Amino acid sequence: MAKIKLKNVSFGYNDGFSVINNVSISVLEGEFVSVIGPSGCGKSTILNLLAGLNFPTGGSILLDGRRIVGPGSERGVVFQHYSLFPWMTARQNIVFGLKQVNRAKTKKELEKVAAEYLEQVGLREFADKYPAQLSGGMQQRVAIARAFAMDSDILLMDEPFSAVDAINRMALQELLLNLWDNGAKRKTIVFVTHDVDEAILLSDRVVLMSAGAGMIKDDMAIDFKRPRNRTALLKSAAFSELRNTMVDLLYDDLLEQNGVEAAL
Amino acid sequence: MKKMINVTNILFILILLLELLPDQRIAANSGYLVALVGLIHLYYMLNFIFRKDSSKVETVGDVTAIVYGVLLLWELSTAKLNLVGEMLYPAPGPVIALFMAEIPEFLKGLASSIQLLLAGYLLALVIAVPLALLIGWRQRLFKAVKPLTKVLGPIPPIVFIPYAIGILPTFKTASIFVIFIGAFWPIFINTLNGVFSVEKKIVDSAKALNISEKSMLFEIILPATLPSIISGSTIGLVLSFILLTAAEMIGATSGLGWYVKYFSDFADYPRVIVGIIYIGIVVTGITHLFDKLEAYLLRWRK
Numbered sequence: 001m002a003k004i005k006l007k008n009v010s011f012g013y014n015d016g017f018s019v020i021n022n023v024s025i026s027v028l029e030g031e032f033v034s035v036i037g038p039s040g041c042g043k044s045t046i047l048n049l050l051a052g053l054n055f056p057t058g059g060s061i062l063l064d065g066r067r068i069v070g071p072g073s074e075r076g077v078v079f080q081h082y083s084l085f086p087w088m089t090a091r092q093n094i095v096f097g098l099k100q101v102n103r104a105k106t107k108k109e110l111e112k113v114a115a116e117y118l119e120q121v122g123l124r125e126f127a128d129k130y131p132a133q134l135s136g137g138m139q140q141r142v143a144i145a146r147a148f149a150m151d152s153d154i155l156l157m158d159e160p161f162s163a164v165d166a167i168n169r170m171a172l173q174e175l176l177l178n179l180w181d182n183g184a185k186r187k188t189i190v191f192v193t194h195d196v197d198e199a200i201l202l203s204d205r206v207v208l209m210s211a212g213a214g215m216i217k218d219d220m221a222i223d224f225k226r227p228r229n230r231t232a233l234l235k236s237a238a239f240s241e242l243r244n245t246m247v248d249l250l251y252d253d254l255l256e257q258n259g260v261e262a263a264l
Numbered sequence: 265m266k267k268m269i270n271v272t273n274i275l276f277i278l279i280l281l282l283e284l285l286p287d288q289r290i291a292a293n294s295g296y297l298v299a300l301v302g303l304i305h306l307y308y309m310l311n312f313i314f315r316k317d318s319s320k321v322e323t324v325g326d327v328t329a330i331v332y333g334v335l336l337l338w339e340l341s342t343a344k345l346n347l348v349g350e351m352l353y354p355a356p357g358p359v360i361a362l363f364m365a366e367i368p369e370f371l372k373g374l375a376s377s378i379q380l381l382l383a384g385y386l387l388a389l390v391i392a393v394p395l396a397l398l399i400g401w402r403q404r405l406f407k408a409v410k411p412l413t414k415v416l417g418p419i420p421p422i423v424f425i426p427y428a429i430g431i432l433p434t435f436k437t438a439s440i441f442v443i444f445i446g447a448f449w450p451i452f453i454n455t456l457n458g459v460f461s462v463e464k465k466i467v468d469s470a471k472a473l474n475i476s477e478k479s480m481l482f483e484i485i486l487p488a489t490l491p492s493i494i495s496g497s498t499i500g501l502v503l504s505f506i507l508l509t510a511a512e513m514i515g516a517t518s519g520l521g522w523y524v525k526y527f528s529d530f531a532d533y534p535r536v537i538v539g540i541i542y543i544g545i546v547v548t549g550i551t552h553l554f555d556k557l558e559a560y561l562l563r564w565r566k
Contacts, residue, residue, distance in 0.1 A: 053471055071472045071473070071474040073473070073474050075472070076472075079465050085469070085470075086466075086488075086564055086565070087490070088564075130563075
């Protein structure tokens with residue numbers, strides 16, 4: 001049985017505007033699936049629906065075979081911005097998340113767990129800093145630390161590294177893979193991005209959305225063995241081929257949508 | 265040594281030289297002015313000698329120079345040249361002397377005024393903030409209440425004073441009521457709008473954590489709205505001072521506003537000026553404390 005199943009999911013607004021149309025995706029337990037597409041294709045909406053922040057206007061979303069009825073602690077969410085609460089320090093942000101899933105523990109115990117995860121993301125000395133005192137990359141690291149600390153089975157990430165510079169983005173990608181691969185059981189991750197390289201590097205499968213129509217264009221498996229070596233992978237022919245295929249698919253779609261003839 | 269020759273020091277010397285001129289008024293009390301200027305200059309010189317940050321020293325010097333300039337013109341136009349009527353325009357000397365002598369009166373008035381201010385203001389704070397948080401959070405309530413705030417909010421609270429004095433049993437309760445109204449609307453409206461403008465992604469992040477509604481309101485919405493609450497509270501505080509003073513001038517028997525009105529009725533303008541200075545000091549002090557509180561509460565901001 002799939003861990004997550006979107007069955008003919010549609011989402012639209014009252015005025016008839018349809019954001020997502022009849023989307024079906026299955027995600028197995030422990031799979032890392034990326035959803036990629038141009039802006040406005042509905043990929044963030046899919047994530048919101050999975051997070052339980054919105055409800056589909058058609059179709060259903062199943063978690064372990066059961067319909068979701070709202071947010072839940074088994075699904076951790078990391079947004080591009082504002083995942084952290086600005087009035088709490090890094091440590092307090094993690095403790096706040098932990099409190100929601102660990103009501104029995106004392107504050108000291110929670111703080112200890114928070115410190116462990118801050119250590120894992122390399123931010124031990126920044127525990128008492130506020131988000132405004134941290135760089136964008138550091139903020140996302142704290143958000144990831146919180147998500148992993150809460151030990152949810154599923155991680156939903158909405159372009160978490162898109163607002164970060166290229167160097168930090170690579171570091172964050174490595175961090176994510178390390179944390180994901182480290183535990184006893186791999187989490188199920190649904191990762192939204194517009195970066196094709198990132199999608200191929202990180203995922204087991206990439207779901208490509210078509211521009212504008214809110215539908216799935218393709219669903220491709222990424223067969224590269226793990227642990228993946230970035231430098232080796234980026235140089236390989238197989239990677240380039242896969243990448244170009246995806247870019248073409250997305251680009252053609254975009255051109256078609258905008259009614260422009262392909263220039264090249 | 266070159267730095268010693270600056271505007272501040274020149275003005276200081278000028279004031280001292282000015283005092284060598286004969287007084288054209290009998291009760292000039294110039295000694296007090298010299299004492300005050302001496303104390304100010306002592307503060308300035310201490311800054312000059314001991315403070316490391318030279319731009320701060322410059323600012324202290326510039327402000328002092330402006331103060332000296334004002335005192336110079338004041339003393340010149342009153343005690344020395346008597347360009348303006350003695351009745352209406354006292355010289356700095358008598359004002360300073362009175363300032364010190366009236367301190368017991370000041371403290372009595374302060375106690376009276378502060379009671380009213382705190383009662384009205386805190387009542388407004390305690391009612392407006394939770395109410396606004398609740399209403400701002402619920403879409404339908406918010407849409408219903410917002411147009412009402414646009415009509416009721418702008419009414420200048422001063423117009424309520426005569427009516428309040430009429431319907432409420434004591435002057436004190438009437439004042440507290442008016443101060444309450446004055447502080448309530450800015451705090452309420454700012455908090456309401458603050459809730460409305462909390463970044464949606466923050467609310468989403470909180471919702472994704474599956475927290476209770478109570479937790480959402482008090483642990484998320486309240487801190488997120490704090491900047492708006494504080495700006496509304498600041499406006500409310502300023503209005504409270506204004507209304508307090510206005511109310512005291514109309515119907516009180518004690519307090520700082522009453523003091524100014526009472527002595528102006530007697531045309532005792534030196535006391536009027538002293539009263540105004542007292543009020544200025546109180547407002548400055550309280551606002552300063554408020555700013556410190558704000559800096560602490562919003563320390564998480566960039």
